Structures are given as structure tokens and as C-alpha cells.
Amino acid sequence: xxHPWGVESTPGQGAGRDGSQPPVLxxxxxRLDSYVDRYAARTHGMxxxxxxxxxxxxxxxxxxxxxxxxxxxxxxxxxxxxxSLQDLVLNRGLQAMQYGSGQGEPEIxxxxxxxxRLEGISAHPDDVTVTVGSxxxxxxxxxxxxxxxxxxxxxxxSYVGALGVFRSYQCDVAHVAMDEQGLVPxxxxxxxxxxxxxxxxxxxxxxxPSFHNPAGVTQSLERREAILAVAEETDLLxxxxxxxxxxxxxxxxxxxxxxxSDDRVVYLGTFSKTFAPGFRIGWVLAPHAVREKLVLAQESxxxxxxxxxxxxxxxxxxxHDWQGQIKVFAEMYRERRDAMLAGLADNMPAGVxxxxxxxxxxxxxxxxxxxxxxxxxxxxxxxRVAYVPGTAFYADGFGSRHLRLSYCFPTPxxxxxxxxxxxxxxxxxxxxxxxxxxxxxxxxxxxxxxHLAPGTNQA
Amino acid sequence: MSAPEQGSDFSVPVEPIDLPLPELVVVLAGGLxxxxxxxLRSGRRVAQALRSRGLDVLESDVDSTLVPRLGETPDxxxxxxxxxxxxxxxxxREVLALLGVPFVGSIGSASRVAFDKSIATTVVADAGLTVxxxxxxxxxxxxxxxxxxxxxxxxxxxxxxxxxxxxxGGSALGCSKVSTPAxxxxxxxxxxxxxxVAVVESFVEGTEVTVAVVDRGHGPAAxxxxxxxPDSGVYDYTARYTAGTTRFLCPAxxxxDVATRCADVAxxxxxxxxxxxxxxxxxxxxxGEPVFLEVNVAPGMTETSAVxxxxxxxxxSLGKMCADLVAVAAARGxxxxxxxxx
Numbered sequence: 024x025x026h027p028w029g030v031e032s033t034p035g036q037g038a039g040r041d042g043s044q045p046p047v048l049x050x051x052x053x054r055l056d057s058y059v060d061r062y063a064a065r066t067h068g069m070x071x072x073x074x075x076x077x078x079x080x081x082x083x084x085x086x087x088x089x090x091x092x093x094x095x096x097x098x099x100x101x102x103x104x105x106x107s108l109q110d111l112v113l114n115r116g117l118q119a120m121q122y123g124s125g126q127g128e129p130e131i132x133x134x135x136x137x138x139x140r141l142e143g144i145s146a147h148p149d150d151v152t153v154t155v156g157s158x159x160x161x162x163x164x165x166x167x168x169x170x171x172x173x174x175x176x177x178x179x180x181s182y183v184g185a186l187g188v189f190r191s192y193q194c195d196v197a198h199v200a201m202d203e204q205g206l207v208p209x210x211x212x213x214x215x216x217x218x219x220x221x222x223x224x225x226x227x228x229x230x231x232p233s234f235h236n237p238a239g240v241t242q243s244l245e246r247r248e249a250i251l252a253v254a255e256e257t258d259l260l261x262x263x264x265x266x267x268x269x270x271x272x273x274x275x276x277x278x279x280x281x282x283x284s285d286d287r288v289v290y291l292g293t294f295s296k297t298f299a300p301g302f303r304i305g306w307v308l309a310p311h312a313v314r315e316k317l318v319l320a321q322e323s324x325x326x327x328x329x330x331x332x333x334x335x336x337x338x339x340x341x342x343h344d345w346q347g348q349i350k351v352f353a354e355m356y357r358e359r360r361d362a363m364l365a366g367l368a369d370n371m372p373a374g375v376x377x378x379x380x381x382x383x384x385x386x387x388x389x390x391x392x393x394x395x396x397x398x399x400x401x402x403x404x405x406x407r408v409a410y411v412p413g414t415a416f417y418a419d420g421f422g423s424r425h426l427r428l429s430y431c432f433p434t435p436x437x438x439x440x441x442x443x444x445x446x447x448x449x450x451x452x453x454x455x456x457x458x459x460x461x462x463x464x465x466x467x468x469x470x471x472x473x474h475l476a477p478g479t480n481q482a
Numbered sequence: 483m484s485a486p487e488q489g490s491d492f493s494v495p496v497e498p499i500d501l502p503l504p505e506l507v508v509v510l511a512g513g514l515x516x517x518x519x520x521x522l523r524s525g526r527r528v529a530q531a532l533r534s535r536g537l538d539v540l541e542s543d544v545d546s547t548l549v550p551r552l553g554e555t556p557d558x559x560x561x562x563x564x565x566x567x568x569x570x571x572x573x574x575r576e577v578l579a580l581l582g583v584p585f586v587g588s589i590g591s592a593s594r595v596a597f598d599k600s601i602a603t604t605v606v607a608d609a610g611l612t613v614x615x616x617x618x619x620x621x622x623x624x625x626x627x628x629x630x631x632x633x634x635x636x637x638x639x640x641x642x643x644x645x646x647x648x649x650x651g652g653s654a655l656g657c658s659k660v661s662t663p664a665x666x667x668x669x670x671x672x673x674x675x676x677x678x679v680a681v682v683e684s685f686v687e688g689t690e691v692t693v694a695v696v697d698r699g700h701g702p703a704a705x706x707x708x709x710x711x712p713d714s715g716v717y718d719y720t721a722r723y724t725a726g727t728t729r730f731l732c733p734a735x736x737x738x739d740v741a742t743r744c745a746d747v748a749x750x751x752x753x754x755x756x757x758x759x760x761x762x763x764x765x766x767x768x769x770g771e772p773v774f775l776e777v778n779v780a781p782g783m784t785e786t787s788a789v790x791x792x793x794x795x796x797x798x799s800l801g802k803m804c805a806d807l808v809a810v811a812a813a814r815g816x817x818x819x820x821x822x823x824x
Contacts, residue, residue, distance in 0.1 A: 050735075051730070051731065051791060055785065072719070076519035076723075077519075079518045079522065083514060395671075400675075401655070402674075407514075458621070459668075460667055
């Protein structure tokens with residue numbers, strides 16, 4: 024005779040275990056998170072994601088990951104960096120390991136102005152605030168400008184990490200069309216006017232002018248001027264994010280939008296791609312009144328940006344041919360870009376198109392109508408290749424016909440192999456499409472964008 | 483429905499046979515399946531639970547270093563916590579048996595049958611248990627016979643709403659509830675993204691419960707059923723792995739006779755499929771009758787999984803339960819996967 028589990032109606036001890044009586048159990052009634060009713064509204068949507076979980080597989084060496092955005096820093100002179108760090112600790116360690124200024128150390132702010140000069144920006148170190156990567160620059164800028172429900176204009180598509188910041192401040196993102204030269208000025212004007220006519224507060228436009236992530240396109244100088252003209256006309260603030268500007272393959276950098284205007288642009292920069300991301304040092308260049316608020320916001324966020332990292336980067340810039348190093352990086356990335364383009368030309372089925380980046384890390388691929396890159400990702404992972412589905416770069420569920428391929432981290436041989444595998448996946452998907460028809464249309468249910476892209480430490 | 487004969491009082495927790503513990507437990511987690519991330523979470527929890535009982539534990543992924551590593555640790559017992567293919571389809575278990583490595587859980591051939599929903603459901607139905615109406619279809623058949631005709635036939639045969647699932651896989655990945663014919667093609671494409679065969683089943687409305695079966699040396703015993711109430715109404719990937727989004731009740735709020743039938747069904751499934759040590763059977767209670775959905779030979783052990791809850795409800799810590807399973811596997815020793823015909 025077997026016993027069902029008896030259940031106590033009142034709190035009591037655990038299961039009886041003498042083996043002769045039905046065990047008496049106290050029923051557990053749990054959500055496995057006792058804080059579930061206490062979270063802030065801004066955590067809504069912070070959930071487990073099946074797509075995000077796939078990137079755990081993509082990170083395995085068997086998989087060619089064309090998904091992540093990790094810079095390849097293998098060419099860095101580790102001996103130079105190592106001896107520079109040793110000197111730093113031995114000679115200035117007590118200062119470098121102490122709290123620093125909330126705005127950032129004066130020496131690195133001067134050096135940052137030298138870096139920005141390469142893209143035509145003339146700035147004073149007083150207007151620079153050092154941040155924990157440019158990601159924190161974006162966070163601080165959003166913190167000081169945006170209330171819940173405010174609108175931020177972004178390119179369609181836009182950087183997934185920026186969409187995550189805007190979401191965390193409960194902003195609404197409105198996407199603005201791009202063409203082969205990036206953000207379309209006329210579409211920007213229409214969006215601002217339409218939103219304002221609808222009573223919405225538009226706080227700024229967020230744009231990545233050079234070697235766009237994920238779209239791979241670059242605004243010409245004329246395009247930058249036209250965008251700035253619309254911003255002037257509509258009294259719109261421009262947040263210019265420029266992580267890749269110095270990583271061009273062909274020509275000198277195009278002047279930053281900030282070089283065309285001192286007071287309409289908040290400019291974000293970083294050492295993550297030109298040196299190394301582990302130091303987590305970026306910056307924001309802003310008009311003085313904005314800068315005052317950024318510094319106060321920075322003090323409440325971190326007290327001060329990492330002092331040791333700032334000293335380390337300052338020493339690297341002083342002791343190493345950092346501009347020569349950027350050229351070495353760019354050559355390496357050019358070779359990988361070429362491998363990607365050659366692989367795509369050889370392996371993509373008819374109807375697939377892609378952008379040709381002149382710098383940076385990414386190619387943006389457009390699939391034929393009916394394809395859904397997000398639904399296809401498990402099939403790709405089975406075939407040992409990974410990418411980021413286009414939906415990650417839209418706040419509104421659009422983008423399923425697109426995917427982002429990155430060529431920054433894998434070797435050229437692996438990139439070619441990845442495109443071969445992706446070609447097979449697309450061929451099989453086309454087979455399914457022809458069987459079942461192209462019924463997929465319109466936006467998906469929007470998911471948190473950061474659910475659809477790998478973590479920063481995933482290849 | 484006849485009850486299995488072996489053992490007695492096997493839904494009552496009993497102290498395990500006093501068995502020695504091995505020097506080392508190798509917890510296998512990760513792998514290359516779509517459920518790698520879940521497996522890593524399960525593996526970490528099992529490893530910590532075993533360490534809390536004083537066992538020496540090595541956590542290992544499944545890669546080319548595994549076989550040599552097992553060769554260097556001849557006295558180890560392997561605890562596979564691999565979800566999805568290779569881990570649950572029996573392939574890795576065949577290898578462990580081939581190497582003569584003792585391991586926790588079902589042997590390869592039984593796992594292969596249990597993992598494939600199209601096969602397991604048939605075996606379970608043949609044993610007289612209630613299952614949903616189910617059709618298993620490889621994607622080629624749609625191409626060869628024409629999708630429209632097959633979709634229409636599925637609508638007639640199964641009816642709406644229906645469930646579409648990959649035949650092999652877990653964590654509800656690639657599963658959709660389909661309420662209208664128009665939704666079916668996208669659901670099929672979604673399931674085929676996870677594998678070449680999909681099953682289409684009648685949707686069973688009712689109370690969702692899951693019942694673990696554990697053998698700690700006295701024969702299989704059913705743990706109290708865990709009732710699952712996802713806030714969203716759908717126990718999908720998000721509801722499974724986001725703490726706070728699903729309410730679990732253990733034991734389930736069921737009449738005593740229904741709870742007994744759930745335990746009976748889980749034990750019958752465990753026995754009919756020839757499973758060993760540990761399994762978890764997912765059921766829907768419809769009209770007071772448990773309907774079999776699927777069985778897992780490597781059930782989830784994450785912070786939001788049901789088996790650890792059931793173990794604790796039964797009065798055993800997860801560490802105690804896992805350590806007992808390891809002791810049983812160690813006592814059994816490594817055996818060849820191929821069983822000679824009687």
C-alpha cells in the first residue's frame with residue numbers, strides 16, 4: 024500500500040519520516056523570490072531570455088561567433104603596458120590608488136582633448152567628464168536629461184546598449200530612418216515635429232555617425248551638417264556617440280558633428296576600441312552647464328571614475344605610439360572586414376544584401392522578405408555559427424529581417440567558415456519558407472533589447 | 483491501471499541504504515545544446531549541494547578533455563546535469579558506460595527513448611496511460627506533401643488549440659500554443675528551428691504538475707507533486723527561469739486520490755521507459771485525470787526548478803538527495819551499456 028502525501032493545514036514541522044505513517048508535509052507556496060512585489064517599475068522586463076541564453080553556446084570554441092563586439096586586443100604591446108603599470112605603482116601608486124576627482128583627473132582630460140583633436144574637435148579639458156566607459160557617459164547624459172515617458176530619437180537600427188540605457192530610465196524610443204549615409208535629416212525633422220505635435224517631449228537624438236553599430240554605415244560631412252541644421256532648426260540636442268571613429272580603413276576621419284557645433288552636441292568617446300576596454304574609461308564632452316550636472320551626477324553614481332585606470336591610460340598615451348597602435352588595429356580589422364565581405368559574397372543566397380563598412384566592427388545584413396533572424400538563431404547555433412538578430416537593435420520589435428555580423432574578434436579563416444555555415448543555415452531556412460510560406464510580418468512583441476544580444480564578455 | 487510491483491511504500495521517504503560515498507564526483511554541465519545556459523546553472527547548484535555534504539566535486543564541461551580527465555580519476559562517479567541533446571538523448575551516457583564509468587541516472591538507450599517526445603509518448607500510451615493526441619512530423623513531409631494540405635489535416639485531426647513542440651528538446655524552447663490555423667505555419671517554423679522533427683499535440687487544459695521519481699537504493703519513490711502556476715499563464719522559458727514569475731505549490735493542491743494517481747503515473751512512466759535513479763514527469767490534471775506530457779531524465783536543478791523544491795518538501799535537502807544518488811551509482815559501479823538478451 025502506498026500513501027499519498029498528507030498535507031498539514033497549519034504550519035508545522037517537516038515531513039514525518041518514520042516510514043509507518045503517511046508523511047505529513049507543510050505545503051510550500053513560493054515564487055522563489057521573496058522580493059517579487061518590491062521591485063521598481065523599471066525592472067519590468069528584466070527576465071530570463073531564451074535568445075540571450077543561446078549566446079552561452081555561441082561562446083564555445085566550436086561555434087564561430089559573429090555575434091559579440093569584443094575588440095581584438097591581441098596586438099597590444101603588453102611589455103610596454105606592463106612596465107608602464109609597474110612604474111605607475113612604484114612611482115605614483117599612492118596617488119593612482121587613491122580617490123580622485125569626480126570629473127576625472129586633469130592629465131587624462133588634457134590627453135582626451137588631444138585624442139578628440141584627430142576628429143576636428145577643439146575642446147577645453149574643463150568641459151570633459153571622465154566616465155566608466157562611454158556606456159556610463161550615456162547613462163549620465165540620460166539621467167540628467169530624461170524623465171520617465173520622455174522620448175529619445177534613435178537611428179533605426181541603433182546600438183543595443185543605448186536602447187538598454189533609455190529603457191532603464193523609462194524613456195520611449197522613437198526610431199528614425201537611415202539610408203546608406205546614416206540618419207536621414209528629413210526623417211529626423213518629421214519625427215521631431217510629429218512627436219511634438221502629439222504633445223511628447225523629445226529630449227535628444229542619439230546618433231553614431233561613424234561606422235555605425237550595428238548598421239556599418241558612416242555619415243558624410245554633408246550629412247552631418249544637414250543633421251546639425253535640423254537640430255538647430257528644431258532646437259534639438261544631439262548626443263553623438265563615437266567609439267569607432269578612429270578605426271577607419273581608407274581615409275582620414277570625417278570631422279565629428281561636435282566639431283561643427285560647440286553648444287548643440289554632447290559628445291561621447293572611449294578608449295575601449297582604440298586601447299583596451301578593461302580599463303573602462305570613456306568620457307563625455309559637454310557645454311559647461313551640462314558638464315556641471317554631469318559631474319554632480321558622476322559623484323552620486325561613482326564618487327569618482329576609476330583613478331588607477333585613468334593614470335594607466337595617461338601613461339600609455341604618453342609612453343607609447345598610440346596613434347601607430349590604432350593604425351595597427353585598423354589594418355587588422357580591415358583584413359577581417361575583407362574576409363567577411365568575401366565570405367558573404369561567396370556564401371549568401373540570392374536576395375540577401377549587406378552593408379560595406381569603411382571602418383568599425385560590423386556588417387548589417389538584410390534577409391529576403393519572410394525571413395525571421397530571431398526565430399532562425401537556434402538553427403544557426405545548431406550549425407555552430409552565431410549572430411545578433413536585428414530585433415536587438417530596435418525598441419519596437421521590428422528588425423526581424425536583419426542580422427548583425429561582427430568581424431572584430433574571429434580570425435579571417437574563422438570568419439570565412441562562419442559565413443559558409445550561415446549560408447547553409449539560410450539555405451535551409453529558405454527551404455522552410457518555401458514550404459510554409461512567408462507568413463511572418465510586422466513587428467515581434469518587443470522584448471528587452473539587451474535580451475537579444477550577447478554580454479560584453481562573450482565573443 | 484496496475485501499480486508497479488517492486489518496492490513498498492515507495493512514495494514515502496525512507497532513509498537510504500548506508501552506502502559509502504566516492505572520493506570524487508564529476509558534475510557534467512554545459513555542452514553544446516540550446517540549453518547550455520540552463521545546464522550550467524543546474525550543474526553549479528548540484529555541485530554546491532554535493533559539496534555541502536562534504537563531497538569532493540569537479541565541475542566539467544563536455545569537450546575533448548573530458549575522456550582523458552575521466553581516465554585520470556578512476557574512482558569518480560559522474561553526475562550528468564546536461565540538458566538537451568548529447569546529455570539527455572543518451573549519447574553521452576553510452577560513452578560513460580563504454581568507459582565503465584559509474585554515473586547517476588538512466589542508461590543511454592532508455593534516455594534516447596525518453597528524450598524523444600514522439601517515441602516516449604507512444605511508449606507511455608501503449609502502457610495504458612493517458613496522453614494527448616499527438617502527431618510527429620519531420621519538416622520534409624510538409625515539403626513533399628504540401629504544407630496547406632497537412633496543416634488542414636492537423637486542424638481536423640488534432641483541433642485547436644494545439645501545442646507545437648520540437649520532438650527533442652526541453653525548457654519549452656521552440657514550443658507554441660496555436661489557437662488558429664493562421665498561427666500554425668509560424669509555430670511549425672519555430673519548432674523546426676530547434677530540430678528536424680516536430681510534434682503537434684492536442685492542448686490539454688488543466689492543472690500543471692510535475693512529479694519527480696527518485697531511487698535512493700530502495701526502489702523508485704515518487705516525490706510530492708509540484709504544482710506550477712505561471713503568472714503569464716504559459717510556463718515558457720521566461721516563466722521557468724525568472725524567479726518571481728511562477729508560483730510553485732508543493733505538494734500540489736490536489737485531492738488525495740488525484741495526488742496518488744499522479745505519483746502512480748510518474749512511477750509507471752519511470753518503469754515503462756526503463757529509467758534509473760532520477761526522472762521527472764510533467765503532467766496536466768484534466769478532469770481529475772493526469773495526462774502525460776513528457777518525461778526528463780536530466781531534470782532541471784536550477785534555483786527556479788521543481789525537483790529541488792520537491793526534494794526539500796519531502797524533507798531532504800538537495801545535497802542529501804544528490805549525495806544518496808551518487809552513493810547508489812558508486813555502489814552499482816560502471817556497467818556496459820549493452821544488456822545481453824535474457
